[in-house]
Amino acid sequence: MKLRRPARARPGEPLVALVDVTFFLLVFFMLVARLDASAPFEVAPPVALSGQDMPGGGVTISVAQDGVLAVNGALVGEDWFDAVERAVASDGAVLIRVNAHARAPLRHVLPLVARLEDAGLAEVVIVVTPSAP
Amino acid sequence: MSLARLRRPLARITLVPLIDVLFILLVYFMVTSTYLDLDMIPAAASDEGLQAPAGGAGQGGRLLLQIRADGSVALRGQAMTPEALPGALAASDDPALLSVMILPSGEAPVQALASVLDALSAAGVGQTRIVRLEAQP
Numbered sequence: 001m002k003l004r005r006p007a008r009a010r011p012g013e014p015l016v017a018l019v020d021v022t023f024f025l026l027v028f029f030m031l032v033a034r035l036d037a038s039a040p041f042e043v044a045p046p047v048a049l050s051g052q053d054m055p056g057g058g059v060t061i062s063v064a065q066d067g068v069l070a071v072n073g074a075l076v077g078e079d080w081f082d083a084v085e086r087a088v089a090s091d092g093a094v095l096i097r098v099n100a101h102a103r104a105p106l107r108h109v110l111p112l113v114a115r116l117e118d119a120g121l122a123e124v125v126i127v128v129t130p131s132a133p
Numbered sequence: 134m135s136l137a138r139l140r141r142p143l144a145r146i147t148l149v150p151l152i153d154v155l156f157i158l159l160v161y162f163m164v165t166s167t168y169l170d171l172d173m174i175p176a177a178a179s180d181e182g183l184q185a186p187a188g189g190a191g192q193g194g195r196l197l198l199q200i201r202a203d204g205s206v207a208l209r210g211q212a213m214t215p216e217a218l219p220g221a222l223a224a225s226d227d228p229a230l231l232s233v234m235i236l237p238s239g240e241a242p243v244q245a246l247a248s249v250l251d252a253l254s255a256a257g258v259g260q261t262r263i264v265r266l267e268a269q270p
Contacts, residue, residue, distance in 0.1 A: 006139060015148045022155045029162035046247035050254035051172025063243075098176060100243045106200075107239030113176045114265050125173035128247050 039070050039099065046102040048128035058095030059087040060127075065101040067108035081115060088121070099127040174250050176263075194230075196222075198253075200237040204245035215248035219256035232260040 039062035061084065062070040069076050071083040084096065096116055100109045109126075116124045198218075199207040206215050213221060222228045233253055237246055246263075253261050 003136070009142065012145065015152065019148060019152060019155065022152065022159060026155060026159045026162065029159065029166055045169070045171065046242075046244040048172070048174060048247040048251040050251045051174050054171050054173040097173065102244040102247070103242045105239060106237045106241050106243060106246060109243055110237065110239075110263065110265065113263075124176045126176045126243070126247065128172050128174055129169050130172060131170060 039064075039073060040075055041068060041070070043099055043101050044103075045099060045127045045129045047130070047132050049130050051128040051130060054097070054125070054127070055095065057091070058093045058097055058123075059084055059091065060097045060099055061112060063098065063100035063104050063108055063112070065103050067104065069112075080112075081119075084116070085119075094121070094123050096121050096124045097127050098124060174247065195232045195234060198233050198235050198249065200235065200241045200245050200249060202238040202240035204241055204248075206245075206249060215245065215252045218249065218252035222253075222256045222258065228256045229259045231258050232262070233258050234262050234264055236264045 039060075041062070041064045043062050043064065060072055061080070062073075064070075069080045071080060072087055074083070076083045087093065088096075098109060098112060113124050113126075196208065201207060201212075204215075205212050206218060207213075208218065208221055211221075219228075222231065235246070235249060250261065
């Protein structure tokens with residue numbers, strides 16, 4: 001009696017590498033969806049067409065609609081200026097970006113700018129966007 | 134002669150449904166991610182900005198521009214929208230020689246200030262200064 005050897009199963013497509021790449025892309029897009037704001041709360045910057053291009057680096061102060069502050073993404077309270085000074089000292093940064101929500105009252109924003117100006121930090125800018133988010 | 138039945142190979146874990154779900158999530162995050170084009174407007178002016186330079190801005194006089202709590206603008210007591218500012222300024226003076234002091238209400242939104250600075254820049258105003266609010270944040 002003749003017995004036929006069973007045909008070898010064809011090796012499958014190597015899908016694991018594809019899954020790895022897809023996972024990387026997925027994690028990247030999940031992270032980058034929050035990185036643009038650099039704030040632990042929602043900040044929709046005001047719209048202005050005459051803004052200049054913003055260089056990288058610097059310290060970012062985020063102001064929420066209700067006046068809550070964050071320095072470089074970390075929530076701060078009354079001691080916000082100490083956090084800014086520490087960030088400036090550690091980074092050697094000279095540019096201070098005030099990333100305020102478009103509907104935040106100016107009483108939450110302008111005193112910050114005045115305090116920074118008094119401290120000799122002349123490069124204080126307000127973050128704007130040329131197109132509505 | 135007895136023949137042993139061949140053992141069935143173990144079922145493979147199929148990856149295709151996993152990849153399907155991953156691709157759907159990937160496309161979702163790619164579509165919903167927002168990439169804002171961020172620009173900046175200088176907020177702190179140097180002290181010498183207050184002094185009228187010879188032959189430059191400030192010779193055309195000073196204007197006080199008020200930003201009200203509702204975001205509207207008052208120029209010489211006349212209420213208008215920030216978008217109407219360039220026309221109002223161009224009709225009366227040479228904007229390049231003007232020095233504009235902005236007096237904002239503390240309740241006005243940041244968007245109102247940005248719109249005013251935008252309009253003044255579009256009108257070619259030579260010098261802009263924001264009057265300070267002394268209240269604590």
